[in-house]
Amino acid sequence: MKKKVVSLLLAASLVTAMLSGCGNSGSSDAGTESAGTEEEADDAQQTQTDASNAEEGSDETPAEGSGETYKIGAIGPATGGAAVYGIAVQNGADLAIKEINEAGGINGSMIEYNFQDDECDNEKSVNAYNTLKDWGMQILVGSTTSGCSIAVSAESANDNLFQLTPSGSSVDCIKNDNVFQVCFTDPNQGVGAAQYIGSNGVAEKVAVIYDSSDVYSSGIYEKFAGEAANQPFEIVSSEAFTADNKTDFSVQLQKAKDAGAELIFLPIYYTEASLILTQANAMGYEPEFFGCDGLDGILNVENFDTALAEGVMLLTPFAADAEDEATKSFVSAYEAAYGDTPNQFAADAYDAVYIIKAAIEQSGAAPTDSASDICDKLKAAMTEISVDGLTGEAMSWEAGGAVNKAPKAMEIVDGNYSLIQ
Amino acid sequence: MSFISYLINGISLGSVYAIIALGYTMVYGIAKMLNFAHGDVIMVGGFTIFFAVSMQGLPPVAGILLAVVLCTLLGITIEYIAYRPLRQAASSLAVLITAIGVSYFLQNMALLIFGANTKAFTSVVTVPAIKLAEGQIMISGETIVTIISCIIIMIGLTLFINKTRAGQAMLAVSEDKGAAQLMGINVNGTISLTFAIGSALAAIAGMLLCSAYPSLTPYTGSMPGIKAFVAAVFGGIGSIPGALIGGIVLGIIEILGKAYISSQMADAIVFLVLIVVLLVKPTGILGKKIQEKV
Numbered sequence: 001m002k003k004k005v006v007s008l009l010l011a012a013s014l015v016t017a018m019l020s021g022c023g024n025s026g027s028s029d030a031g032t033e034s035a036g037t038e039e040e041a042d043d044a045q046q047t048q049t050d051a052s053n054a055e056e057g058s059d060e061t062p063a064e065g066s067g068e069t070y071k072i073g074a075i076g077p078a079t080g081g082a083a084v085y086g087i088a089v090q091n092g093a094d095l096a097i098k099e100i101n102e103a104g105g106i107n108g109s110m111i112e113y114n115f116q117d118d119e120c121d122n123e124k125s126v127n128a129y130n131t132l133k134d135w136g137m138q139i140l141v142g143s144t145t146s147g148c149s150i151a152v153s154a155e156s157a158n159d160n161l162f163q164l165t166p167s168g169s170s171v172d173c174i175k176n177d178n179v180f181q182v183c184f185t186d187p188n189q190g191v192g193a194a195q196y197i198g199s200n201g202v203a204e205k206v207a208v209i210y211d212s213s214d215v216y217s218s219g220i221y222e223k224f225a226g227e228a229a230n231q232p233f234e235i236v237s238s239e240a241f242t243a244d245n246k247t248d249f250s251v252q253l254q255k256a257k258d259a260g261a262e263l264i265f266l267p268i269y270y271t272e273a274s275l276i277l278t279q280a281n282a283m284g285y286e287p288e289f290f291g292c293d294g295l296d297g298i299l300n301v302e303n304f305d306t307a308l309a310e311g312v313m314l315l316t317p318f319a320a321d322a323e324d325e326a327t328k329s330f331v332s333a334y335e336a337a338y339g340d341t342p343n344q345f346a347a348d349a350y351d352a353v354y355i356i357k358a359a360i361e362q363s364g365a366a367p368t369d370s371a372s373d374i375c376d377k378l379k380a381a382m383t384e385i386s387v388d389g390l391t392g393e394a395m396s397w398e399a400g401g402a403v404n405k406a407p408k409a410m411e412i413v414d415g416n417y418s419l420i421q
Numbered sequence: 422m423s424f425i426s427y428l429i430n431g432i433s434l435g436s437v438y439a440i441i442a443l444g445y446t447m448v449y450g451i452a453k454m455l456n457f458a459h460g461d462v463i464m465v466g467g468f469t470i471f472f473a474v475s476m477q478g479l480p481p482v483a484g485i486l487l488a489v490v491l492c493t494l495l496g497i498t499i500e501y502i503a504y505r506p507l508r509q510a511a512s513s514l515a516v517l518i519t520a521i522g523v524s525y526f527l528q529n530m531a532l533l534i535f536g537a538n539t540k541a542f543t544s545v546v547t548v549p550a551i552k553l554a555e556g557q558i559m560i561s562g563e564t565i566v567t568i569i570s571c572i573i574i575m576i577g578l579t580l581f582i583n584k585t586r587a588g589q590a591m592l593a594v595s596e597d598k599g600a601a602q603l604m605g606i607n608v609n610g611t612i613s614l615t616f617a618i619g620s621a622l623a624a625i626a627g628m629l630l631c632s633a634y635p636s637l638t639p640y641t642g643s644m645p646g647i648k649a650f651v652a653a654v655f656g657g658i659g660s661i662p663g664a665l666i667g668g669i670v671l672g673i674i675e676i677l678g679k680a681y682i683s684s685q686m687a688d689a690i691v692f693l694v695l696i697v698v699l700l701v702k703p704t705g706i707l708g709k710k711i712q713e714k715v
Binding site: 212213239240241242245247248251252254255258271274278282283284301302303304305 | 430
């Protein structure tokens, strides 16, 4: 079915390219080259973009590159296994850009938006980047996933093009100085969690259960353990599990119980966390539970007794059920536009666009500047601005690209995430 | 006190392995093939109970019966369609590969039908937990039911094989298929019966596994299936008491290894023990004298 739709789109774009693209020899070349074969999906996609370009060129009076608009590109997996994330980024950024354009643009200039699919594949992500560059992209929101962001950042650093990844959380994503992050880096979550537990006096004896076969989980755990040394609590038990042995947590829980832990820190994903909660309950062990953004989603595990999750605390940048005004209006606008509840990725991308807006306003970068000039101006501006977004208040950035924001602590109350004030 | 808790957890986990291992060992003993799809039949049993009890609200007993019937039919069908045509014609390797194929087929069908999202299984066991030593040791209802089921199944199977004609036929087929056929035993029927019993046990194992560790995905059965296979080899594949001993010893090793050596090395320890046992006793604990007895 999808193929049919894609091929229809391709056919349509070919026709438009032929009708309107006489002036644009590049697009008709690409059109004849990729005669609709499946293998050449990338070329085909390019054709599509070129075609729409040509179309726009004929509709609007200013020719391409005359620079009345900012051109923001975005990349993410709109198909394949990680499609949920990519589509969320695509829509989140789209929503923000529409809002900004309706409100009069950035300093009076509109934003043009182009999203390219990378199927969560590093190579395709670089192809998508090149497609966007041909389109005239000045600023990139992407990529969505860590691996792709790293691959693309090598290219964008060469071109000195400003890149802001909404959700690439690996430290390697921001190795180059033109790349900034909206989300926390994985290790920062561990530090943030330790500081939160310590400074709020949540518990004195803490146990950790983490997944040693997962980079996300073990990365958070290491930083958490490191930071715990500076905090007024003690890690009394830290136990691991692996991807192949993630159903029986009786031993880990027994050890935490024997060590007298009042709180169990779970830097893991919600699937295993739901099992841990169930098994702890069966053991008659009732510590407090504390997790990171991986726990976001625990209330949606099918048939899970959400009463068990009552009182679970988690640090997450965004929860769609949160009760604050900004989140509520974002969620209702998103649901109205795309018929789906936004997740953390949508919020990250939405924030990313507003961060870019703030940075442009701060630096005075004009849409007529070259991508490289804009990049230099934005790089400087990023360290000066402070943005209140959905995923954090008073977000600020280091020159290295990592974000500083206070993580939002949520607690599950009556089967809903609610912000701990 | 913790040691006793660990031991009880180990016996409980081992009992689940033992029930699964029985399926492997019976099929191997009689049909001389490794049914790698066995673990996935467990998953089908788990999903059946999940939908019958948690979604449709049927009483647990009805759900379990439904799962047993469905898994039995599934086992017979798999044997009839995928394994029987290859039994005479092809090498045992072809059947083995087919079994792996069936395993992936079942996993992907489940993925297609039920989706990849984890489902939280509601325990169908209503036996209350027992508290010993002033609440320091807690034996969950699931553990009690698992251990008791394991013992009942073991006794029942032993009686079945030694006391009934069908059981005697199984013994005969396992000794010598050709001779058994000459003596007028319906070999194909006997093998079908073996698959039927093995798959019915898989349904019960699925119920116990999912009740004790309440998460259900299309891959739920694969790792326990492999562990149970290890248990069967460990105890001496083809031997019913061997499956019991292998399963329980394996469960205890896994839990104690997790508790006292390293929680992330639990699987490595299990497989290391298997290697050591096979080096010392290549036929497994009980597999020495009569290698291919049911």
